[in-house]
Amino acid sequence: MSRNGIRNGDIILIVLAVAIFIVISLGILGDGLHGGKNDMVHISTPSENLVYPLNEDRTVTVDGTIGKSVLSIQDGKIRFISSPCNNQTCLHGAVSNASDFIACLPNGVMVSLSSSVDASDQEVDEIVF
Amino acid sequence: MCSRIHPSSSQLAFLGAACMFFSMVELSIPRFVPFFRLGLSNLPLLVALSMGMDFSGFLCLLGLKLISQAVVSGTLFSYVFVLSLAAAVSSGLVMYGLSLLLNRKGLFSLSLLGVSVAGALASNTAQCLVATLFLGRQAMLLFFPVAGLGLVTSVLLGLASNAFVSNSEFPSLFCSAQPQVAVQGSVVNDKRRSSSLLKKAAAVLMGLMMVSIFMIDSLWYKGGVLAFTMAVLLAVRCKVHPVRTIVLIVSVSLLSLFSPYGRVLFSIGQFDVTLGALEHGLSIGLGLACTMGLSRLIMLCLDLAGKGMLALLLVYVGQLGEQFALQRKIAGWKPSSWKTAADVAVVKVYRGDIVD
Known part of the structure; x- marks a missing residue:
């Protein structure tokens, strides 16, 4: 028994507690930064920018140059489900990867994805040296 | 020992x-x-x-x-x-x-x-x-x-x-x-008064308000309930803690901004401050502040201290x-x-x- 009644076990417990604290804190920070599920959808329209998480299902209606575009986020994918444009090209295809991009050019609505995962992990179409 | x-x-x-x-x-x-x-x-x-x-x-x-x-x-x-x-x-x-x-x-x-x-x-x-x-x-x-x-x-x-x-x-x-x-x-000793019927009714009403906080997702409604709660607390000469309440609401709102959704109001570097997240945070913060205020009122109505x-x-x-x-x-x-x-x-x- 030393000064202030501090004993061996106290020191061991304090070291343990600090270690657990650091591990949990790092875990939380790491989860926040590299969660993988933190992919975000960025929708840009002529009037505003919108951000939504890719892992929550929802339908988003936005105002474009010529009318309303409706987008659906479902099962980690985003796609247009209705558009006021003539060619309706934007309704084809859904995207889920951070490198992908869809847009309805006539309506001025552009959708891109961003990922918290490092750029090196992302799919690359082609590399030219 | x-x-x-x-x-x-x-x-x-x-x-x-x-x-x-x-x-x-x-x-x-x-x-x-x-x-x-x-x-x-x-x-x-x-x-x-x-x-x-x-x-x-x-x-x-x-x-x-x-x-x-x-x-x-x-x-x-x-x-x-x-x-x-x-x-x-x-x-x-x-x-x-x-x-x-x-x-x-x-x-x-x-x-x-x-x-x-x-x-x-x-x-x-x-x-x-x-x-x-x-x-x-x-x-x-x-x-x-x-x-x-x-x-x-x-x-x-x-x-x-x-x-x-x-x-x-x-x-x-x-x-x-x-x-x-x-x-x-x-x-x-002599501070024990039995709750009158009126007080019990008031307690039930407050309880219902508390439940409604979780059902009605409107910022105006929650703000209104909070104002009402504070007003009643003041009227019965209880301390309200304005700074504590504001700190609670602001900090919960800030926390909510970390999961952005909705219209981007402005960006700080890579970080988007979004309207949806702000509203969500305010809604939770106001809700928490309401339940805390209502909780105090319910306890007052029931004369809990001293039983x-x-x-x-x-x-x-x-x-x-x-x-x-x-x-x-x-x-x-x-x-x-x-x-x-x-x-x-x-x-x-x-x-x-x-x-x-």
């Missing part, structure tokens, strides 16, 4: 009163991090463990501490109580388990310091986990400041309780005698407060005097030796 003891109900009431007294002291200290507590009210728990209280007695004391803390802070009927419950159960089990190692010899011998630190970590972890139910996943971001500060304060608390146990004559007094009640008359099993406890709380203030005056305002004052006050009240 005596062997495992099962405390009498008046001994429990006395220790519970000490918990309540420290909760009051704690409430008078301003808080900078929301959801963070110094944990002063754990001092009596630590002292009880060092005196070898048995498990059932300790559980009772834990319950008394939980309820008296909630009554003092007015959070008995609000979400905060769930947080405190999780904290009390987890830290209580950890602290009791470790207390079995107290005063052993060898490598794993412990003092109250280790018990306090482990209890604080368990309590803060449980609290943050339960907070995610109310605030969403980003509530875990609170873990770093809350548990970090908790480690520091729990070391101080552990050292303080070690010092108390080794210097005070209270532990041996507790093991050898029952607490006495010095009747002073002034404290509780049955808490009566004796309340007598002790009053006496502890008076004696502590008195002893501080006698001991002077030196930094070391609070310890002596607390020590003398506790012993005097326990002996019923307080007629001056």
Whole structure:
């Protein structure tokens, strides 16, 4: 028994507690930064920018140059489900990867994805040296 | 030190009163991090463990501490109580388990310091986990400041309780005698009014409002209820805590911004501040503030303070407060005097030796 009644076990417990604290804190920070599920959808329209998480299902209606575009986020994918444009090209295809991009050019609505995962992990179409 | 003891109900009431007294002291200290507590009210728990209280007695004391803390802070009927419950159960089990190692010899011998630190970590972890139910996943971001500060304060608390146990004559007094009640008359007795029918109806109404907070997801409605609650509290001359409330709402809103959705209002570097997240955070923050205010009103309506099993406890709380203030005056305002004052006050009240 030393000064202030501090004993061996106290020191061991304090070291343990600090270690657990650091591990949990790092875990939380790491989860926040590299969660993988933190992919975000960025929708840009002529009037505003919108951000939504890719892992929550929802339908988003936005105002474009010529009318309303409706987008659906479902099962980690985003796609247009209705558009006021003539060619309706934007309704084809859904995207889920951070490198992908869809847009309805006539309506001025552009959708891109961003990922918290490092750029090196992302799919690359082609590399030219 | 005596062997495992099962405390009498008046001994429990006395220790519970000490918990309540420290909760009051704690409430008078301003808080900078929301959801963070110094944990002063754990001092009596630590002292009880060092005196070898048995498990059932300790559980009772834990319950008394939980309820008296909630009554003092007015959070008995609000979400905060769930947080405190999780904290009390987890830290209580950890602290009791470790207390079995107290005063052993060898490598794993412990003092109250280790018990306090482990209890604080368990309590803060449980609290943050339960907070995610109310605030969403980003509530875990609170873990770093809350548990970090908790480690520091729990070391101080552990050292303080070690010092108390080794210097005070209270532990041996507790093991050898029952607490006495010095009747002073002034404290509780005649303050008990039965709740009138009107008050009970008001309590039910407040309860319904509390439920509606969770059903109606409108910022205007929640803001209105909060304003109403504050107005009623002011009308019945209760303290409202505007700064505390605003800090709560602002910090919850900030927390919510970490999961952005909706229109981008502006960006700070890579970080988008979004309208949807802001509204979501405000909604939760206002809701929490409403439940806390309504909880206090419900307790007022039900006249909770001053009933049955808490009566004796309340007598002790009053006496502890008076004696502590008195002893501080006698001991002077030196930094070391609070310890002596607390020590003398506790012993005097326990002996019923307080007629001056």
